[in-house]
Amino acid sequence: MITLTVPVPKEFSFDQALSFLKRSPRELLHQVEGETVRKALRVDDDVVAIEVSFEKKKVRIDVLAESLTPVQQEEVIAYVREWFDLDTDLKPFYAMAEKDKLLKDLVQQYYGYRIVGQPDLYEAVTWAMLGQQINVAFAYTLKQRFVEQFGASLQMLDRRYYLFPVPEAVAVLSPDLLLPLQYSRQKAAYTITIAEAFANGTVSKESLKGLPLQEAKERLMKIKGVGNWTANYALMKTFRYPDAFPLEDAGLYNVVKKYKKLDRKPTPDEMKKVFKKYKGWEAYATLYLWKSL
């Protein structure tokens, strides 16, 4: 076993990250047990299992492997930094939120809560699409079946670690194989077109990296099944564009409805007005507002 440590900023709460990661018992891509989260990772064409915990104000990563190349060590550390969003300076956001009626209490209550990311863009897009217009619990059920059936896994010290299916494997599936998992015809078709786009290189994390948000969104939205909401959500989770956030999100509408004490759904203009105050921090504002639901 190899142990790596990662320093964290003051405004970071490992417990908050864990409580987010614990939110579904159907999650197969990581397992939280006590104060430790376990996960399998692809590093440099290899697969390793890691155990992540928090010790002496640092993130501790135990890699269940006999040896790792220096490159692999770097990749593991980079993954964890991305996963927990350790490179974002939250001070300006908190300074702004302190003065905001909606966010004030939330940022105190959940201090150090960061956006748990999804470093794999393909996984982020597929997961966002799965979550369209159904409740989150059911989305997890669909994902569980999908991962069990089409994902790779490795067995390590009495535990099974699952990996998200790779686009190459999903692109060649027939939609009929997904229907027994309770996918709608629509979701089955979208699942495959998204995989095709990634498998044939039309879209990749590398090709979107560094693009302005609008451009990255347009590229993703060329894929059938990926609309504005899904593109924003995926870009927020993978690239952490601070201003990528799903404005038309049903949950956000409900927060604003409650806040403004409306007896109807807020209008898009009312939504924009609320979020105008959060310019540059829309993604983080969204994260904390979701917490209030």
Next chain:
DNA sequence: GACCAGGCGCACC
């Protein structure tokens, strides 16, 4: 039994 979920594409105007 309604009604809504971390929407989207498409057919119609």
Next chain:
DNA sequence: GGTGCGCATGGT
């Protein structure tokens, strides 16, 4: 370029 509809199923 706007509006309405079907989608599948679970939670409330």
